[in-house]
Amino acid sequence: MVRYSEGYKPYVITKRITWQLPYERMYKCNTDGAYRGNPRPSSNGFSVRNGTRDVVFSMAEEIGISTNIVAEARAIVEGLLYCVQRQLHPFIIETNSLVMKKIIEGKWDIPWNIGKEVKKIKEIKENYNVIFQHVLREGNTVADFLANLVFYFADYSEGSKLGSNGIRRYLITLMIAWFRVSHEAATAICSWY
DSSP: OHHHHHTOOOOOOOOOOOOOOOOTTOEEEEEEEEESSTTEEEEEEEEEEOTTSOEEEEEEEEEEEEOHHHHHHHHHHHHHHHHHHTTOOSEEEEESOHHHHHHHTTSSOOOGGGHHHHHHHHHHHHHSOEEEEEOOGGGOHHHHHHHHHGGGSEETTTTEEOTHHHHHHHHHHHHHHHHOOOHHHHHHHGGGO
């Protein structure tokens, strides 16, 4: 056994994960739910972009005390409703929740607490040209950022606003995520706040 392990060389496989453009004349809606415990304060967010990478619309909202699956389901419903109301179809819904994708496809049973949301998702899917795709978290960073944005402005353990520390954390995260500034540079820039 020792001789075998001495000659062992593991194979390392790397994979680059990025957001992919939708097909020509299509829209893509990335959705994500965020939560701070299960059940705890939750939020959802989505971002709609067109085939030229332009952001059409982005939104994040607090949904109160809920579970992770409810946050993910509500994010998908909100993204679907926005695209349908604005007639942005055909479109692709991307979620990093493999559970939600399997539920929508009918491969897994529907949990009781998201029955209403799944019914709405399936109604829209039947009436519009919608493609549901799973994407790894790294390919869903904008929706993830939006969904988590809600938590930078509130301290849920005390139910009060965070003030300057929360805003400073938000600005640092924004600079790192959107402007690709290093953490040190972002911290230095935000030291004035």
